[in-house]
Amino acid sequence: MAYQNFTLLKKYFYLLLFFVLTHLSVFAQHDSIPLNTIIERAAKVNNEHPVEKVYLHLDKPYYAVGDTILFKAYLTMDFHSPSEISKVLNVELVNSRDSVVEELKLPVANGTAFGNIILSGVNYKQGNYRLRAYTQWMLNFNTSYMFDKVITVGSALNKDVNADVSFSGNLSDKNSKLGARVLYRGTDGAILPNKKVDWRIEKNGDIIVKGRGTTDAKGYLNLAIITNKREDISGGLLITSIETEKTKTAGSVFPLKNAFNASDVQFFPEGGSLLADMQSQIAFKAIQGNGLGIDVKGTVVDGQGKEIVNFSSQHLGMGKFSFTPQNNTAYTAKVEFADGSKGTYNLPRVSAEGISLAVNNANPHTLILQIASSQAFFQKNKNKVFYIVAKNGGFVTFAAQSALTEQTTTAAIPKSKFKSGVLEVTLLSSSGEPLSERLVFINRDDNLNIALTPDKPSYLTRQKVTLNVGAKLADKPAEGSFSVAVVDETKVPFSEDAATTILSNMLLTSDVSGYVEQPNYYFIKPDIKKVDDLDVLMMSQGFRQFDFTDILSGKIKPVRFGAEQGIVLSGTLRKFNGMPVFKGAVRLIIPDKNYSAETTTNADGEFAFQNVVFADSSQVTISARNNLDSKNMKITMNTGFYPTIGKSENYADEIINIDSTLNTYVKNSGKQYQFNQVLKEVVIKASTVKKVTHQDYSGLSGLSAFADHEVNPEQLTGCNNFLMCLTTALVGITYRDNNFYITRDYNQGNKNPVQFYVKGMPVDVSYLNSINPKEVDGIEIFNSDGFSGINKMNNTNGVVSINMKEAPKGQKISADELKKLFPDQNVINFTPKGYAKVRQFYLPKYDVSQQQKASDLRTTIYWNPNVFTDKAGNAVLNFYNADGRGTYKAIIEGFDKDGNIGRTVVRYTVK
Template identity: 30%
Template sequence: MKTKLTLSVAIVLTGLLAVMLSFINKAEDPVDRIVAALQKWTDANPQEKVYLQTDKPYYLAGDTIWFKAYVTTGEKHQLSAISGALYVDLITEGDSLAKQLKLPITTGMAVGNFILDDDMLHEGNYRIRAYTQWMRNAGPEYFYDRTFSIGNSIANTVFAKIEYVYTKDGNKTKIKAILKYTDLKGRPLADKQVSYLLKKSWDVISSGGGKTDAAGELSINLPNNKPNELIQTYLTTKIAVTGAEVVAKNFPVKTASLQTDVQFFPEGGNLVAGIKSRIAFKATAPNGVGANITGSIVDNTGKEVAKIETRHLGMGYFVLTPEAGKTYSAEVTYPDGTSNTVKLLDIATDGYALSVFQTAKNDSVLVKVGASADALRSGNKNLSLVGQSNGKVYFSASVPVSNAFTLLYFPIKEIPSGIMQFTLFSADGQPLNERITFIQNRDDIKLNISSNKQTYTRREKVQLAVDAEDEAGAPVGGNFSISVVSETAVPSDEVNENSIFSQLLLSSDIKGYIEKPNYYFVNPNQETRENLDILMLTQGYRRFAWKNVLSGNTPAPYFTPEKLGTEIGGVIMGYNKKPVAYAKVAILNNKTGFFRDTVADQNGRFKFRRILFTEGAQFTIHGANARGKGRVIVKLNDYQRANVIANPNIGDINPDIPQQTKATIDNDIKQDQDLVKHGLISRVQQLKEVRIRAAKARVGTANIKENQADEVYRPDSRQPCSTLRECLEEMFHSRIRFTSVVSQDYGMLWIPTYQNQRYVVLIDSMRVTPEQYQDLLTDSVTNINKIYLVHESTAVQMKLLGMYAGQYRPPLPPVLAIYTKNGNFRYSKSDGTIDYSPKGYDLTRVFYSPKYDRPQDGPTPADLRSTVYWNPAVLTRTIGHANVSYFNSDQTGTYRVTIEGIDADGHLGRKTYRYSVQ
C-alpha cells in the first residue's frame, strides 16, 4: 500500500517562510535550553560504535575467523580515540561465553582472529559480540552483536536439522519440534535411540527421548505452560549411531513468541482526533522474522475504514483519520489462515501529530505538525522542534501553531547519512511527539576494484587495483580491509549479511532486531528508501531519554574509558579488615623483569596505570604497611566481564546449518581426500565430531577432549549465584555435592564429592589440596574458564589424572578439573603477596597467503582454502589508490572480493567485485 503527500507550491513557500521566521533566536526561547541541554549530555556521553568485518559469513569447526574492527564516535562516525581496548566475545547458542579476546585499539581500529577449536566448538549458531568498556554505559543493546553458523567438520557422520509445526489449541499455541537425522549421503538414520534435554541457559526445562522413524525423524512436543517459557531455549540431543558411538547435536528453539505478534505504531507516537496520520505495523512470526499478514481496520460500529497488507518483511502502514469518540481495531489474518482482533491506541482529542516526509529528490525533508481542534481552541501555542543525529543538533526551530497544519522544510544535503530524530516539544519544554527518519546521502566513499584479468587459472597471481574517491571525484585516503572468498566453497547472499553501513548507520543506533539490514544499502533505490522509512516508523531511537537530558543532572558514567594498557589496582587491608593507610605496594613479573612500586592513599587504595602486556602474563603483587613491614591482605579490583544477554537476533538463527554449509563441507571433503592421496595427515584426525565414547588412556597427558567429560560447566554471568560452589551445586544441577569438614589448621573446608567419594581436584592440571582450592569455591567465578567433572570412565579418569594416576588404587576416584582463564594457577601462602594474571592483550596471527610464483618439484596437495586472501590494512593514502596481489587457490568458479573501510573524516566505503577462475 502506498500513500503520497501532495503539497502545492504556495503551501511549501508558506511553510518555508514560517521556518525562516522561527529561526530568530530569543533568549527566552525554550528551544535554546533544549539544544544546550542536549549538547551538555553529548559532551559528557560521547558514544562509540563498533563494526567487525569478517572474512566470510559462516564457518566450519577448525576454521579461523579473521576480522577487523572499526571503532567510531561522534555525529560523523570518525575513528574513535576514546578507548584503547576492544573486547570481542565468541558466544555459544546456550548464551555462554566460549572465548574472549582483548585487542589494542590504535587509531580507532583493531585486528584479530578466533581459532574455532573443534574440541571446544561444535555445530551450532554462535555470536560474535564486540564492545569497549565505555560502550557498557549505553548497555549491551548497542554492542556489535552478530549471529552466524558454525558447521560440522568433514569428520561428521551425522547431519541433523530441526523444523517446527505450530498448531492452535484454544488460546494457546502448541509447538512440535521435528528432528531429522541423516548420514553424509542423505540417507535417514532410522530406528536410532535419541535422548534430549530442553535447556534455557544452564537450566533444564524438560527431558525425554525416543527412536527415529523410517525417515530418520523424531517428533518432540515442546512444553508451553508458562508465558515465554520457550524463548531463548535450545535442545541438546544424543543419538546412538552404533552401540559404541553416540553423537551429540544441539538445536536452537527458534521461538521469539508463541504466536505471530502484531504491533501498531502511529507516526509521531499519537493518534489524534481529526488528524490524518500514517499508522505503521510490524508482524513478527514465532521464528522471529517478519510475517505476511492481511486484514482491515474497523471502527466500533463495525465499519471498515482502512486495509492492512504487509509491504516488506512483515511491515507496512495504512492511513487513518480517527474520529473523536470512536475506537478502532485491527482484524488481522495470519499466514496460517487464523485471525485475531487487535485494539489500536486510544484517540486523543487534545494533542498534536508529527509527520516527516522526504522529498522525491532526497535532498530535503518536510515536517508536518498537526494540531487537534481542542488544541487550537486553547489558543496559539509556541512549540519547539529539534532534529538531531548522533547527539548533534542540525535543526532547531520555534513552531508557532495557529492553524490545523504547520509545514516546515529542512534541507538535508549536508547532513551525514544516518538516523535523524525529530522531537516536538511543548511550550514548557516537554517532549510531545517523536519521529525518526533515515538520511541517506551520497556521502560514502566511491570504491572501485579492477583486476588485471577477468578470468584466471588456478594458482595464478591476481593483481587488484583499489581506487577511492569522493562524490566529486577527488581521491580519498582511507584504511580498508579486504577479503577474497571462493563462492564455490562459500555461497553467500549479500542482502542477508551485515555491513559497515548497516551496522554503523543503522543497527548501532536503535534497539530491536532488524531483519536483513544490508538490504537497505546493497543497492539503494526508491523502493529500498521507502521500505527503510517504514522500518523507521516501527523502530525506536533510544540512545537517551529526553527526561534525563532536560533535567540537567547528568550522572557520571559508571564505566570510564579504558586507555591503551591495563590498570591494576586494589586496596591493602590489615587482618582486622581495615584499610592500611599509605601502604607500600610493588608489582613485578619475574619473566620479563618488569617492576613498579607505589604508595597507597589514606584509604589503602592503590593503582598501577597503563601496564602493557599480553594474555597469560603472570604478576606478583606484594603489599606492606607504611614502614614496609607487617602482615597485610592485598585485595584486587576484579575485572568484570559484560554480562551475556539472551540472543537478540532470533530471526538470524539457522535451524538447518548442514544445508547452508553443504558446499563448504563438500569442499573440505575434497581437501581431505587429496591430503590422504599425498600421504599427508588427514584433517579428519584433527576435526572430530562430538562423540561420547570411552577413549584409550594415555598416562601422563593430563588432558582430555571436552566430549569425554561426564559434565562440563562454563560460567554464565546471568546465573543468580555468588560463589563457584553455589553455581555448581544449585544452578548447574550437577551430581556434585559439597560436604563441610573442620581442619585444625585451616578451619572449615568445603569438600566436593560424588556418591560419597571425594573428588580429586585439579587446577590447570595441577593437583591441589582442599585448603588450596577453598578461595576458588567461596569466590565468584570471574577467573574460571571451564570445569570438567569425570566419574563414569576409568580410562578418562586415568587420562585426566596423568602422572597422578599411579598414586591411586583401583577404582580411581572421581576427578574435578578446573581450568582458570590464565591457565597458570599458583597458590601462595606468603602474607601480603598474591599472584595475579589479569586479562591481557591477545596476540593476532598473520594470514598465510601461499606463493606459487616458483615451480615445485613433484605433485603437491590441492589448495582448496575457502578464504583465499585476507588483508586488514589496505591504505589508499592521499592518492586514493592501492595495489593488492595474491595467488588464487585450486578452487574454480567465482571468487568474491569484498572491501570495506573508512577515511579520517568518517566517510564509509564498501564494494564487492567478482572474477572467475577456470
Template identity: 30%
Template sequence: MKTNALILALATLLFAFTFEDDLIQSIAAKFDRYNNELPQEKAYLHLDKPYYTAGETVWFKAYLVEANTHLPDTVSIPLYVELIDNQRGKLIDKKILQLEGGSAAADFMLPDTLKAGYYRLRAYTNWMLNFDENLLFTKDFKVFRPNTDDEPIKLNSQEIDFRFFPEGGNLVEGIENRLAYKAVDALGNGLDVSGIILSDKGDTVISFDSEHLGMGVMTFKPQIGEKYTAKIKYRNIYEKEVSLPVSEKEGFVMGVESVADKENIRLFVGHNSANSTSQIAIIGQSQGKICYAAKATSAKKVLLMKIPKNKFPTGVTQFTVFNEKGLPLCERVIFLKTDTTLNVNILPNKTKYQTREKVTLNIEAKDAKGKPISGDFSVSVTDAGQILEQAFPENIQTYLLLSSDLKGKVEQPAYYFSKENPDAARHLDILMMTQGWRRYRWNDIMKDELPTPKYPLERGLSISGEISRQNGKPFEKPVNLTFMFSLKDSTRLFGMGLAQKDGSFVVNNLSFVDSAQVIVQAIAGNSNRNTKIFINRAFSPKVQVVAIPFNALTFDEKELADYLKRTKEALDFERSLRFNKSILLNEVQVKAKKKVEERDSRVLYSSPSKSLTVDPTMIGYMNVLDLIRGRFAGVQVSGSANDPVVTIRGVSSLSGSSEPMFLLDGMRTDKSAILMLPVADVEKVDVLTGGESAIYGMGAGSGVISVLTKRGNPNYDYSNDKALGVEHFGIAGYYPTKEFYAPNYDVSLPEHIRPDYRSTIFWSPKIKTDANGKASITFFNTDAATKVNITLEGISAAGIPIVARNTYSVGTK
C-alpha cells in the first residue's frame, strides 16, 4: 500500500485534528516496509481423519499460502513436515515435500511398534523459521494400540490456569473498562468457573460466571489506590485465589464494540493523563494492510469513533493507540466477517448405496454471484461408525482466518463460524480479548532497522558447508569445488563452483526425489588438495515435550470399539500375509552346501540375529542408521536421518535405556560416532538380540547394533582410501508421493475376498475445479453398512479458504 494513498483515505473523526500527518506517515511507511521485506507464510495440513492406530497410514494434504492475502504461495518450494511424539519430545520422522502451486500430498506410515498416546504433525518452510516458532503449523492427534493401555496422563484436578485480560491491555485507576477472563484445566481445555472480586478491605466489588469454555467478561472500574483479589470456584469443590493486574495510576484504555452493530465498529479511547497536549494516533490493520488511521490530542479524556466495517476484510483486525513517539499504548483485536462466502457443494450421485457399490462425487464451486471459481481441494471420505466427529474441530478456514493469527491454541474453533450458534459472535469477541495478538508486534515493526533473515527463502533443496586447511584456518586463495550427485535412478549430475573467501559455500535450487549420494572435491589454487571439507547438517526446530496435550480426545474408547476392532483385524490380516510368504520361502529346498564362515576377529559373537552387507549400490543414505531403516523386522529407526532413535522390538533393558548398545569394529561407542560414519566406509551391520547380545553384558539389554567398517577389517586394502580433499555423504530429497489404495470392485480379483472395513474409505488430495467450477471423483464403498462422512477442504485461486461437508448412507446388498 502506498503511503500517499493511505493518507488520502484516512477516516474523519468526531474531533479536530491538531497535528501534522508525520506520525501516521511514519507508522504506515514502517508497516509497509516490514511487510515488503519480511513477508510471512502460513502452512496448513488437512488429514484424512482425526485419530489412528499404530501401523496405519496418516494421509495428508499440505497447503502453503501468503500470510496476508492467503493466496496460494508459490515462492517457497520445499515444505518440511515432521512427525513428533508429544509426550516424549521425540522427532519420529521427517519428510520434505515439493510444493507445486502451493500444495503437495504426502503420508506418514505409523510404525506398528508406536506406543499409544498423543502425536503431532509440524509443518514449516525454511523462511518461516525467521519468525516466532509458535507460528509454525501444528496438528495434534491420538494413536491407539488395540488391547494395550495408554500411558496415563498426569492430571491434577485442582490445577487450573486462570487469567484476567483488561480490554486494550491495561487497567487504569478511575476509568471504567471491560475485564475479560479465561480458565483452563490441566489439559488446556476451558473450565466453567464462578467468582467474586474483592477489594483490599475484603468488600465484594462484583461477582461473575463464565459463559463459554471458561471465558467471560465484566465491566470493572478500579478505584484510586485500591488493589483487588479474585476468588475463583470451579468443579463445585475447589477454590483458587488470583490477584488482578495492578492498575496504572495514569494511562490509556481502549474499548471496542463490534458485535451489536452490523454496519459499524464503535471504538472508545479513554485516559487520565495530566498532559492535555500529547498526541496520539489510532491505527487499524488487517491482513498486512492499514485499513483505518486517525489522530487526535489528549485534550479530551474520552474519544469516541464510529468506523464502517466494510473498510476491513474477513479475519482478525488489530486496533492500536500510539503515542507521539510511535510507541504502542494499548491494543485490541477483533474478528470481522464480510460476505465473501463461496458456494461449494459435494453432491453424491445417490443418497443411499449398497456395500462395495461405486460412488461418484460431483463438486461444484461458485462465488456468491453464481460464477464458477477455480480452487485446489482435498477430500476425505470416512466411515462414520468408526471415525467419530469431533466437536467443532480445526479446519483450513478456521486456521487461516482465526487460529493462525492468535496466541495459543483455540479450543473448538469451528464453533465461532457456525451459523447455528446465535451466541457465536459474542463468544468470539470474548475469545479475541483473551487470546492476544502474536503475528504482528509493533515494537518489531517500528525499529529503525529490521533484522537480517537468518534462514533464506528456498526455491529448492540445498547443501552448504565450509572449506578450510587441515588446521581449520581458511585459505587466502580461491577454492575450486566440484560436485557429483548420484540419484536413486542411477542419474549422475555434475557441477562446479568457488567457495567464498571465508571458505563457506552453498549449492541451491536442487531438485530430486528420495535421496542422493554426493561427492564434493575441493582444490585450493591449481593443485592443493590438502583441504578439509565440513558439511552443515539439516536444521530442525527444537522439539518440546508436551506431557499434557491440548484438546485431548474426549471419546470413550467404548464408542471407538468398532474402529479399533476393524483396524486390528485389517492389520492382523496384513501381518498374516507377510508371515505366510515367509513360510513359503522357508519351504524352498536349497541343495547347495552351506558355507561355514569364520568368526570375525573384531567381535565376540559367532553369528548375529540379523545382518546386512553393504554394497556399492546402496547409495543415497545419510548415515548407517538411515541405511538400516526398514530393512530389519523388529528394528525400528524413527526420527529424522540426522538424529534417529533406534528401538529393537522384543528386548528390554535392565539399565533403563531404551536404545541398543552400539559397537564400532567390536568396540563400544556412542550413537553420534555411528552417525558420523560415511555409508561408503561401512562393510557390514549386524543386529544382536536375546542370547546373542547377552555376551556383551547388562549394557546390551536393549540389543546391540554392531557396525563393521572396511578399514577395520584386517584384510583391508589401504590403497582404496579416499583421496585428499574429497568428501562424500548422503542427503534427503523430496518425498515421493504415494497413491491411496482404493480397490476397484468392478473388476474381480482374488484379493477382493478379503473383508473390507477401512475407516478411511477414500482419500483424494489433488482435486482442481475446471473452467466451469466443477470436478468429480469416483470410488467404491467398503463392506460396512454405515453412514459415510465427506469432508472437503481447500483454497480458491483468490485466496479464500473453503470447507464443505456432506453425508450418504450405505445399506447391505
C-alpha cells in the first residue's frame, strides 16, 4: 500500500439482501460471476483506494482587495469521518491566467486545518479566482475530490470607473455577429457620456483585435468584434480604457471564455437508453452560454413531424417528461429558450431491445425500483440471473439478485439501509456487465442538529453578543469540531441557495461530476418540489466513483502518490560522473528553528528527511560536505508534484460584472481601506531595452534563430511559484510525473523530457523552484535542439530557454557575490514550501458607555475555526458587534468524530 505509516480500519457493511423480485429460479451460467465476487472486488478497490474529501468553510462568499480570506478545512474519509489518511493539506488560490498566486501547506489534525490568505493590493486585483484544496493522496483520483470554488474579488483601491458588459453573438456560428455593450459609470454612480474609449481583445499576451469608440449619451459603448481569429477569442480578455476627468485613462477587464457561447439542451433517458415500445422517462437540462440554467419549453416530434409530447423546465433549466418511443423512429426536440431563441435537438437513438432500470424516489421512506425489458430482450434472456448493486459513499451497501421471469418487475427497498447522500444503483448481468444505472439522492434527515442561539433578540452596535451552541445527533449530545462565521448581511448580501456548504459539498457536489447550480437550494427546508428537482438533477449528472466495468476488469489505476504524513525533503546524491553515492552522509539544517538532522543515502543515492516541521519562508540547507571526495558530488532535490490546473467545473459561478454585483460590498471596502491605497503603476517610457534571447548565450547558439513558442513575462503576472506556473504557461508542453515533455511527441510515445536552460546553463526541474518569476524576461520553447546536440548529449527531447533580465553592466561584485553565482554542488540552500503561518482573527472589545472615534466597518464580525462542543454538546461564544446596523448572519458548520455533519444559520438584528 502507498499509505504505509498508519492503520486504516474500514467498515464494510454489505447489506446482502437477496430479495425475490419475481418467483426466483436461478440457472447457472458458464460465464457468470457470483454476486459475492463482485462485492469482494468492489471492497478490494475501496480498501486500496480509500476516498478523501475536503471542504473549506469560508467566512464570506466573496471578498475585496485588502481583505483576508479566513477558512477552516474539513478533511474526511468513508462516510465523512475525520480522515486518518493524510496529515498535510495543500491550498491554492489561482488567478484568471491559471497562475497560482498563493500556495499554502497546512498541518491536519483530527481531520481539520485552518488558515488565511491576505488579499494585498500588491498581488491581487479585481477578478475571479479559484480556491483549490487537496491532499497528495487525492491526486490518485485526478482532480475528482478536490475542493474547487470560484472566489470573486472586487476592488475599490485607486478606482475611478465602474463598468458592466453584455455580449451578443455566437462564436461557433460564422454568420453570427459578435459584439459587446459596455456601460460606464463613475464610482458615485453617475454615467459617463461622450468619453473616448480604447479597447482590445488579448489572449496569452497577443492582441487579437482592437478598436476605439465613444460612449453615447447614456454612457454605453457599443463595439463590433470583427476578426479572422474568432477561435482565439474564447479564453481571451476584453480590456478597455476610458478617459475621465480624474485620471487620463481608467481600465476595465472582462473575461471572454463564456461570452459568446450558444445555449444548449441535453437529454438523459432514465437508466441510460430509450427502449422501443417501453414507456421511458427523459430528463433534460438547458444551459445558457455562461453555463447557467435557462428556462425552456418545447415539443418532441417524430420523423414525420407529428407532435408526441410537450415539455417545459421545472427548475434552473431542468425538467423531465415521459413517452413511449417506437422502433425505427428518430425523435427531435423543438425548443424555445426564455430569451426567445430557438433550437432543434436530436433525442438519443431508440434501441430495439434492451433492459432498463428506473427508480421512484418520491416516497420519503422507500425506494421503488422497476426493471423493464423489451419483448425481444426478455425472450433471449428469460430466467437468466441479473444483479442489482447499490453504492453509497463509495461502499456497496445493497446487493440483490433475481431471475428474469417477467418483462416488468418492481421492488421496494427501505431507505433506512442507506446514509444520506448520492446513491448509485446499477443493474448488471450475471457476467458483471453494467446494463443500466441510475443516481438517486437519499435524504434521511440523519445529520447533526446544531442549535445556535443568541442571548438577545436584538442588539446595539458594538454591543457584546453571546452565542450558545448546542449539538445533537437525534436526541443525544454530540461532541464535535465546528467553525463559526458572523457577517454583516446588510453589507454582504448573498443568496443562501447559491451557497457552498458542508452539506451541499460533502453529500452532493463532491460525488457527482459536472456543475451544480445553486447547490444549497436542495438542502434548505426540503419539500416535495425540491425532492423532485433534486431527482431531475440526479438523472442529468454523472457519478465520480469507479464504475463496475473498471472494477471487474481490474483497470483501476494503481496508487501513485502516497498519503503525506508530514513534509518530506528528499533528493539524490550522485558523483559528477552520474554514479549514485551509497551510504553517503547528508545533513539538514534549518537555522531559524535551530534544527539539524542527518541521514544516509541508499544504494540509488536517494535520501529523505521525514516529517520535517518548519514555517513557510524558512531557509533550509542540505549538505553532503561530510563525505570523502565531497567536492565531486552533486545534490539534486526532488520537487513537489503539482496537479494540472484544468478548466473548472464551476466556471458558471464567475461574476462578469463585478462592479455592479458587488457594489454594496465594494463601497464599504472603499471606506474601510481608504488609507491603504496602493500607488498606481507608472509606465516610464525610455530608450528601447534589448530583449534577452537564447542567442545571447553561446551554449545555445545551435538552436534555431526563432523559437517554436514564446512566453512573455506579462503572462507570468501574479505568479508566485515559478515551477507551478510553468505547468500551465508552457505552450505545447505536457507536465507529467514531475517532468515536462513536448506534447505531440509525448502523445506518440516519446517519454524523453525537455532540457531546461537558465541564463544559458542547463538545470534540472528542481532548480526551477528557486527562480523569481519577476526576474524572468521571457521563455523560449524549442521542439527540437537544431544543430546544438543538446538532446543527444542529455537524452532529452526539446529545449526550454528561460531568459532572465540582464544585471546592470559595469558594476563590481564581491567575492562572496561571485561565489553565489557558482555555488558548490554538494550544498543546496533553498526555501522549500513549509507550513503556512496562520493570522489570528482580531476581536475588538468595546465599552458602549465610552465614545469610540474610529469607525468599525468590518464585514466579518466574528470568525472562530476552533469551536469544540463538550460531552453535553455545548459551547459558548462571545464577541462584539461592529458599527453596521441591520441583519447579522451567523453560520456554524462542522462534524463529530463519527462523521456526522451539520450546518445551521441564524440571524439577529443590530439597531
